Amino acid sequence: MYQVDVLIQGFPGRAVCHGGLGWSTITLMRSKDRVILLDVGAFGVRKPLAKQLKIHGVDPSDVTDVILTHAHYDHSINFTLFPSATIWIGDVELNWAANEPPGFNPLPELYVRELVQSSRVKRIRDGDRFLPGFVALASPGHTPGHLIFVMDGNEVPVVFTGDAAKNRAELLSLDVGDTEDHEESIETLKLIWKCWRAKPGTLLIPGHDLTMVLDAQGQPQYIGKREASIVAWFSETLTEATTFDLCAKH
Numbered sequence: 001m002y003q004v005d006v007l008i009q010g011f012p013g014r015a016v017c018h019g020g021l022g023w024s025t026i027t028l029m030r031s032k033d034r035v036i037l038l039d040v041g042a043f044g045v046r047k048p049l050a051k052q053l054k055i056h057g058v059d060p061s062d063v064t065d066v067i068l069t070h071a072h073y074d075h076s077i078n079f080t081l082f083p084s085a086t087i088w089i090g091d092v093e094l095n096w097a098a099n100e101p102p103g104f105n106p107l108p109e110l111y112v113r114e115l116v117q118s119s120r121v122k123r124i125r126d127g128d129r130f131l132p133g134f135v136a137l138a139s140p141g142h143t144p145g146h147l148i149f150v151m152d153g154n155e156v157p158v159v160f161t162g163d164a165a166k167n168r169a170e171l172l173s174l175d176v177g178d179t180e181d182h183e184e185s186i187e188t189l190k191l192i193w194k195c196w197r198a199k200p201g202t203l204l205i206p207g208h209d210l211t212m213v214l215d216a217q218g219q220p221q222y223i224g225k226r227e228a229s230i231v232a233w234f235s236e237t238l239t240e241a242t243t244f245d246l247c248a249k250h
Helices: 043-055 073-081 091-099 109-117 168-173 182-197
Strands: 003-008 026-030 035-038 065-067 086-090 121-124 134-138 147-151 158-162 203-206 211-214 220-223 229-232 242-245
Touching (some): 003 043, 043 073, 091 121, 168 220
Parallel strands (some): 035 065, 065 086
Antiparallel strands (some): 003 026, 026 035, 147 158, 211 220, 229 242
């Protein structure tokens, strides 16, 4: 039903002195009549996202649907770049986000306001089959109205976890960081595992990590190669730069 391409690879880390990196996964899905983005990233990813869309032959005006797992800035802000798209977001999530006062948190207040007011926004709830081959499942914890999405219309199903399971470490440890409700997050992790194990070969695309599949022993195995680095200018000229590889083996 859909061709699936990860455009922007999520990264399972944070800056030590400068807050979260905000490097979240962005996935493109295409069928004969739909062009869908699941999560759309933050400001810092705009140039790489534009490049990836061009590589895949997609103009921003071609995007028919944007699906948001939750309202945090690193997953939601760039919905404004897709003027023809219907924006799908959880009803519980948007109500919660709209009622939060401005604060030192990952909610982009002005963008949340636009989501509330926009006629392009469609609200979805637990169990909704809102697009062909997609079902939304309530996954509270990271945020109260977070949704995960199971794409079961393809021969190989895909589970999109957003930040309900940000990375492989959270899945394996059955523990999470950065959550509004730790106990709810643990129950959500159990739901994710149930969905993942439901059909052999199911892919899992997390919020901040590589795509994974379960091996013969039921353990998560990465698909693809991690790419992440930072270039810094510590010298007196722009011709001298230092590259820091963020994927080094440990």
